[in-house]
Every structure is written in C-alpha cells, then in structure tokens.
Amino acid sequence: MKLTSRLRGFVVLIATLPVLLPPLSLVPVADAAPRSVSTVSPAYRAKAAALADSQGLSPQVLGKALDAVSCAQARGVSGRADLLTIIDYSLPSTQPRLWVLDLAQRKVLFHELVAHGAGSGDVYATRFSNTDDSRQTSLGLFKTAGTYEGGNGYSLTLQGLDAGINDHAEARHIVMHGAWYVSPEHAHQYGRLGRSWGCPALSLESAPRVIDTIKGGTFVFSYSGDKAWSLAAARTCPVAPAAGGGAMTVAAGG
Numbered sequence: 502m503k504l505t506s507r508l509r510g511f512v513v514l515i516a517t518l519p520v521l522l523p524p525l526s527l528v529p530v531a532d533a534a535p536r537s538v539s540t541v542s543p544a545y546r547a548k549a550a551a552l553a554d555s556q557g558l559s560p561q562v563l564g565k566a567l568d569a570v571s572c573a574q575a576r577g578v579s580g581r582a583d584l585l586t587i588i589d590y591s592l593p594s595t596q597p598r599l600w601v602l603d604l605a606q607r608k609v610l611f612h613e614l615v616a617h618g619a620g621s622g623d624v625y626a627t628r629f630s631n632t633d634d635s636r637q638t639s640l641g642l643f644k645t646a647g648t649y650e651g652g653n654g655y656s657l658t659l660q661g662l663d664a665g666i667n668d669h670a671e672a673r674h675i676v677m678h679g680a681w682y683v684s685p686e687h688a689h690q691y692g693r694l695g696r697s698w699g700c701p702a703l704s705l706e707s708a709p710r711v712i713d714t715i716k717g718g719t720f721v722f723s724y725s726g727d728k729a730w731s732l733a734a735a736r737t738c739p740v741a742p743a744a745g746g747g748a749m750t751v752a753a754g755g
Contacts (some may be wrong), residue, residue, distance in 0.1 A: 556612045558600050562589050566722035569642040573662055573720070580644050584714070586721040588615055588701055590626040590638060594694040599701070601715060610714060613707045616683050618699035624692065629727055631661075631669045636698045639667035639675055640730050643721040648712060653678035653700070657712040659721060666730065667723075677701050677721075679708030 566587050573580070583605040592598040594616060601611040617626035620636035630637035641663035648657050656678040661667030667675075680702035682695020695702075701723070703711055715721070 556597075556600070556609055558587065558609075559589060562587060562591075562724045565724060566642075566720075569722050570720050573642055578644070578662060579718075581717070581719045584610075584719040586645075586715050586719065588721070588723045590617055590621075590629075590640070590723060590725040593624045594626075594696075595624065595688040595692070599703070599711075601711060611707065611711050613703055613711065614683050614685070614688070614694060616680060616694045616697050616700075616702040619696035620699070621696075623696075626725060627727075629725060629730060630699075631665065631667055631673075633669065633673050638699055638701070638723070639670055639673075640723045640725055640727065641667040643667065643670065643723070645677075645716050645719050645721060648716055651676075651678070653680065653702075654705075655679065655709050655712060657716055659701075673699060675699050675701075677703065677708070677712060679703055679705040681705060 566585060570580075570582075570585065583603065585602045585604060587600045587602070589598045594614070597612050597614050599611065599613045599615040600609055602608075603610050618636045618638040620630065621628050621638045626638055628637055629640050631639055639661060641661065643659040643661055646658040646660055648655060650656070653676075656676040658676055659670050661670035661675070678700060680695065680697060683702050683704045684694075688694050701721075702708075
C-alpha cells in the first residue's frame with residue numbers, strides 16, 4: 502500500500518523525535534526508585550572502572566558499590582568522593598578481600614585481609630545482621646567518622662547508612678580495628694582467620710594505616726551475594742544519619 506504524502510510526512514516526524522527532543526536529565530524524584538538515579542559523576546565512575554580488575558576486585562561488586570554511593574548522594578548524604586573502601590564478604594577470610602581505592606589517583610592503596618563476625622560463619626560469612634548481640638557482620642554502605650582508643654586499640658567509627666540493614670552499627674559498636682587473629686600465619690595454621698564480634702577487623706600492622714587513610718567521611722561498602730540483603734538493598738536507599746536533628750554533612754576532603 503502506498504502512503505499518502507501527509508502520512509509519509511507524519512512517519513518522518515515520528516522518526517526524528519528522538520533527535521529533536523533533549524536528553525532526559527537524571528534529576529532525583531522523591532517518589533522515584535533511587536537506585537535508578539545516578540548522582541556519581543562520570544569521572545568518578547571512569548576512574549573506578551579503571552581499577553575494577555586490579556588485584557581481584559570484581560567489577561560487579563565495584564558497580565554495586567558505586568550504585569550505593571550514587572543512591573546515598575541522591576538522598577543528600579555528603580562525603581568524600583576521592584576514596585572508596587570495598588569489602589567483598591563473598592570471598593573466604595583467608596583471601597584479602599578489602600580494597601581501598603584512590604579514585605583521584607587511580608590507585609589501589611590497600612588490599613588487605615579482613616575478618617568477619619563469629620556469628621556470620623567460619624571461612625565464609627554466610628549470615629548477616631543489624632541486631633545487637635548477634636556477633637554478625639552488617640552489609641551495605643557506611644560512612645567513616647572519627648577515631649578513638651578503645652578495648653581493641655586504635656579504632657574507626659562506622660556510621661551505617663542503610664535503614665534496617667546496618668543503621669544500628671554505632672549502637673552495636675561495629676568499628677574498624679586491628680586484631681591479632683588477622684594474619685596470613687593465622688589463616689595458614691587454622692584454615693581461616695579468627696573472627697570478631699561483627700567488626701571488620703584488620704591485621705595489627707595494617708589497621709592504623711588503613712584507618713588514618715579512610716577516616717573522616719569516606720564511604721565503605723560491604724558486599725555479599727546474600728539474596729535477602731540484595732533484595733532489601735534494591736528496595737531502599739541509604740539516608741544521612743541524624744546529627745542534631747538534621748542530616749550529617751562532611752566537607753569534601755575533610
């Protein structure tokens with residue numbers, strides 16, 4: 502069938518609409534699913550992508566970490582974007598599974614062993630919790646705060662940003678610290694690292710250096726292949742922890 506000249510003109514107009522219309526802007530909408538909104542700059546993602554395969558870091562896990570940071574920023578959580586710490590609890594404790602990425606310099610600053618909670622499992626962490634006295638590791642996105650000297654020595658406070666998933670971290674005293682049971686020698690002798698009460702414990706040697714590098718408002722993302730957590734994380738977005746009745750803000754680079 503031959504198209505009339507008017508109909509042909511209409512078809513041509515429809516075909517050119519994608520060109521004529523401006524691209525959609527990724528502006529956060531209050532009732533929209535925040536996971537679909539990207540507020541992490543393209544430069545941030547490009548620098549991270551260049552490190553994806555460095556020293557065994559999974560590109561999939563890296564992508565989820567960046568999505569979590571993007572989601573937090575869309576909700577108004579401020580923090581330093583130059584550094585990103587990723588812990589991949591899907592790996593065994595005998596394998597280094599913590600990375601500190603310097604996104605500005607495109608370098609891996611640390612790749613370290615890290616212990617999980619005694620209630621989370623033996624070699625592998627398979628159970629996770631946001632509940633006090635569970636001695637289980639918490640997943641999701643955290644932001645680092647200040648340091649202190651406590652029962653486990655030099656320690657770093659972690660603020661959980663995922664409601665219902667890790668937002669009880671401070672009340673549970675989930676902090677980053679050094680521990681004698683985190684070392685290659687311990688892993689070789691016992692077939693696994695020792696276990697904490699839920700804290701991401703590092704070796705005594707690396708803990709002070711890592712803590713001093715990431716303290717003061719950088720993001721830490723703890724991952725696992727746990728399906729229940731993945732579904733919960735997909736339905737929610739991190740929100741800023743309350744501080745004096747309002748959202749906590751941290752100056753970039755502070």
